[in-house]
Amino acid sequence: MTQWLVTHLPPWLLLLGIIILVPGVAVLIQVFVRRRFPGLRGEEHNDVTKFAFGVVGFVFAFFIGFVVSAMWGQIGHADGIVRTEGVAGAQLVRDSHVFDQPDRDRIRRSLLDYEQAAIAEWDEVNEGRSYPGADEALDRLYAAYESVQPRTDVQKTLLASSFSNLEDVSKSRDERVLQARTDTGPPWSLWAVIAVTSGLLLGCAIIYGVEKPANHYAMVAIIGTLVGAQLFLVIELSHPYVGAVSTVPEPLHEVVRTLQAGTS
Numbered sequence: 001m002t003q004w005l006v007t008h009l010p011p012w013l014l015l016l017g018i019i020i021l022v023p024g025v026a027v028l029i030q031v032f033v034r035r036r037f038p039g040l041r042g043e044e045h046n047d048v049t050k051f052a053f054g055v056v057g058f059v060f061a062f063f064i065g066f067v068v069s070a071m072w073g074q075i076g077h078a079d080g081i082v083r084t085e086g087v088a089g090a091q092l093v094r095d096s097h098v099f100d101q102p103d104r105d106r107i108r109r110s111l112l113d114y115e116q117a118a119i120a121e122w123d124e125v126n127e128g129r130s131y132p133g134a135d136e137a138l139d140r141l142y143a144a145y146e147s148v149q150p151r152t153d154v155q156k157t158l159l160a161s162s163f164s165n166l167e168d169v170s171k172s173r174d175e176r177v178l179q180a181r182t183d184t185g186p187p188w189s190l191w192a193v194i195a196v197t198s199g200l201l202l203g204c205a206i207i208y209g210v211e212k213p214a215n216h217y218a219m220v221a222i223i224g225t226l227v228g229a230q231l232f233l234v235i236e237l238s239h240p241y242v243g244a245v246s247t248v249p250e251p252l253h254e255v256v257r258t259l260q261a262g263t264s
Helices: 002-008 011-036 043-098 101-126 132-146 153-182 188-207 213-237 250-263
Strands: none
Touching (some): 002 213, 011 188, 043 101, 043 153, 043 188, 101 132, 101 250, 132 153, 188 213
16 A cells, blocks of 8 residues: 555655645544543643653654664665666676677677666566566576686686676675565554554644643644654655655666667
């Protein structure tokens, strides 16, 4: 569900919808509570609510901070994976110039096919589909290097290092695909805790006894907006390869641009 939201809705629209929905529902409940239970404004009741408010607010802030930090760590890890894949690909481009013309052309053509397949695979994997074309392109790239017959010591050295970089490309791609399929946001248990703590925080604000209705509505609306903004942040950070704050395939595009510039 969260992946569909971040994939199909612009971030500003998703944020606007959440910060309207959450405070709106909270204020509607508040209207009912104020009319149904006018005795909640007592001083003794407020003392108890104030204590609960402080505890719940602290727990909410700590827990949301923990979740956001974990989600941001996933995105940082995803960035590292894609950069490693891009840097290894760029190094393959630079090292290819030492090989003979037929080998160099075959390697660069196979590398270009793989990078373009990896970019096409990006959206397919994020939609939960496989992309066999990327596997086939990677196999052809391996075959291009395996067919090289080095004649000089420099070619032998760079062929060995190219196989090492090619291994980095393959490993990074496998890790990227695996993470895109498995890192799909908090499990239902964490979402349940987020819902409970958010509900408790809003509940304490709703039952807090404030004499003037306008002040009370403003307080609940502000806290509801805060809760909604945190929920938006968790949703956007839940998918490291999808959404406005996700990692992007720019390192792969850079390798493609380098290869195309070399053949133009």
